[in-house]
Amino acid sequence: MARTPRTTILHHLVLTLCILSGQNTPSLASTAAIDEFLGCLSADIPSRLIQTPATPSSYSALLLSTARNLRYILPDTSKPLGIIAATEHAHVQTTVRCGRRHGVRVRVRSGGHDYEGLSYASVHLHKHNEPFAVLDLATLRAIHVDPARAEAWVESGATLGELYYAVGAASRSLGFPAGSCPTVGIGGHLSGGGFGSLARKYGLSADNVLDALVVDADGRLMNRSSMGEDLFWAIRGGGGESFGVVLSWKVRLVPVPETVTVFSIVRSRNQSAIELITKWQEMAPVSPQELYLRVLVLNQQANFQALFLGRCGDLRRLMQDRFPELGMTEQNCREVSWVQSTVFFGFSATSIPLVQLLNRSSNPRYYLKVKSDHVQEPIPRDVWESIWTAWLEKPEAALLMLDPYGGLMSSISPSETPFPHRQGNLYQLQYYSFWYENGTAVAEKRMSWVRGLHKEMEPYVSKNPRAVYVNYRDLDLGTNELDGDVTSYEKARVSWGDKYFKGNFKRLAAVKTMVDPHDFFRNEQSIPPLPAAKMIP
Template sequence: MALISLIASLFLVSVSLPISSSICGEIFSQCMTAQSSYYTRISDQTIHTSNSSLYTTILQSSQQNPRWLNSTSKPLLIVTPLKESEIQAAVLCSRKLGLQVRVRSGGHDFEGLSYLCKTPFVLIDLINLRSVVVNVADQTAWVQSGATLGELYYSIAKKSEVLGFPAGFCPIVGIGGHFSGGGLGTLMRKHGLAADNVIDARLIDVNGRILDRRTMGEDLFWAIRGGGGSSFGIILSWKIKLVRVPKIVTVFTVHKTLAEGASKLVHRWQYVADKFHEDLLLRIIIENMGSGKDKKVQVSFSSLFLGGIDRLMPLMDQSFPELGLQAKDCIEMSWIQSVQYFAGFQKDQSPEVLLYPLRKINFKSKSDYVKQPIPEVGLKGIWEWFQQDQTVFMTMDPFGGKMNEISEFEIPFPHRKGNLYNIQYIVKWDVNSVEETNKHIHWIRMLYRFMSPYVSRSPRGAYINYKDLDLGSNKQDNTSYLEASAWGTKYFKGNFKRLAQVKSKVDPDNFFRNEQSIPPLPASFRITDF
């Protein structure tokens, strides 16, 4: 203990004075060695200071939004642990040395909160913890938080043609953030969210202990499945329940311009998409095509059906004949090929494409939930807004089916029955300059303001995995529960209070924190019985 206290004193001096980054790294390494008898001193591989040759490469490798590349908010140290004991030591040393911690799995935090911080911090990058162990016999898998969705899907498909998992569309998204925020995807109308299918987890708490579902208790296990895991500890791995998928599924994408009646089709879609058979998901992607005088709004109706064309066509003819779907528009394939299809790859490409990185581009995103169909005048306004910017998108993902059957209190994700669909707004741009960034962010904020009358209210809901600091931000050192409620109730509705109560139990000093982390609940607000 005396050695650790001495190390802490030396470290505080090194941070406050112009001492080299390598000395800070050496002190942190000594602390980790002192904390854990299991820690082998391999600082060249595990601890990276700003002087390290790999520092910039590692920092930028999974910053999926280049918008943040020019940020001056960079970690004092990057830790790339090879084993769990190194993460335990890193947490304990960060606490003792007065440093904040940021934890990154895939780097898709939309506001960069998994790798940005306004105070001196350590970035724990889980890039080396990405194993996936599939158990076909009991239809489960253990997956580490550093793995990507693509790696999970690929590993399942290698083991079975009839097992899958209900998670997101983008294969490079990290498991850690996706699961802890809920996890929307193509199978949610049949099987719910990714977090609905988590049955165990391993987590390092603020005291450096490794806990599983039994030892962490049901309250904490509830909180990390949709409440944003970074508020409560570092989630090492997840045990998930795999789901049955047919050997043959069907996909189609039908494109319509406004001149081809897209507006009336979108309007009609709102009345039927959440009521389709649960085997059918029909989402909408709205985007601009062309440029200048040739620019036009295109609406794509993109679908996954868990079955063959022979079953799909009668369902579509009965429920949405206005789309005019024909059998020749449809493609039968395996479930893993459908994963590739929604990620933008071709059916005949190897599933290994799910393991490759994708092109990065600057973007800003926002989200909404729709409870009543948007009237045609509202849709007309959307088309007009799309004419004002170039690379803009709206995706509409329908709920209903299994989503209606799960209580809004089952896990922290509360947006269930009564929501027709989720909206994601995205604007992208190429030039990473202040002027370009401000212009495009202004556009998406104005579109978001325009949408106010047409979306959920009291509160206006938002999806935590589409993180948006425009909704509100915690203070740097002293987070008020009441102030945080301004954004927290948008993501979690009535579950926000319970999340804060769990936070009070497991991290009362608010060590694991960021601009939108769950704050502890003051004693006067405590819930006596969940």
């Protein structure tokens, strides 16, 4: 990918700061300004698409429509002053321009799967006195697949399931590398990178983005040519809601066999689950790229789930050679199309009809807290024994997910996109705590479990920094603070920036300074502008 020379970036940054010195940043919105903001919207957007607390039933219905984490829709959670359900690109441009003009921040929601709810809620509203509106992209979900060119245009409001379904309908020999949950929105997924079962063969979703349509902080509509390579680099893994609103993505579709193989093999502790996990750490990351084998630890059982880009007989021979301890047989196999494999990972079954991929429902909703890590050295067996006994056998224990890296993931440069977690990582590790009961005592117990286990794992995971994937957002790392009228670069870098992006964080901040120097698009963990003192290496 062509990259803008460093001298060009510095020239743009210096020019931007010179322009800024003669401009005033809009002040925080007053009550009158909020009314003016809503009036500004209504001049170009039909009133039925704008919901406010003044119409509580329709406002709540829209707010809850893709709110995936009940922790962020409790009564004491800061909520948007309005929700704009955009149905065309001009509505997005109007919302951004009105927000800039009247000092109202805009948060963007595509699928609502942000672990910390930042696309539709705020933990800083009272702290910084910043009212915000939500721009809901769920209706912007058109998908156009071109199987002859092995490409597709997909709008940000579409879900992964909808994209999978469309690709599968167009071709049995094409797929797209992305995540396992079909209700995840394309917009947020690609903005953070997009890891899934084809990553070892074809990289992340963001590694397969060819173009995009973006509305910037001035309300301008741009594609890859007009936005430039630096912004195009930043939106493919730099996290959502920092640089603009990505309306749609042009993606490269990848070749897959017409028949692939999946399996799910469950082993309990007395069936050598701990020994199998210990061995898995060494074999899964170095297996052929055609094999993706993850582990889910739930209810004191280890579930080994696989996708193999080939037939069952070839997979059986591979497993006998690399992982005979698992005891996989041909009876464990299910030969399916690639699109049916996405149903398998989304719903843990191959018998569910493909049309289920189009179900955007978030039910059942639950309260959720997730933390994550990267593992670079195999964790010893005795440590897994201790973890299992001390943490996984507790009544409040939930889910542990181990996803293998390796394959093409190890061949891509950590600076090719903002996602830096490439070579040197064996696998990523997620700690899920989820619960359905409301109440402070329940929440504290569940949160204590996931945070306690995360702390227990500290000696065995990546260090300096303890690295985290931005799509597994974690506010425990820290939240942004203001330095004057913009987000503090240094505080963001130390608390969470280096952990998500490592050496790419400074370049992301430089791009932010070029495209959004006033820091209009900001939230608790958005990319800050780069201070003038940091511009020259």
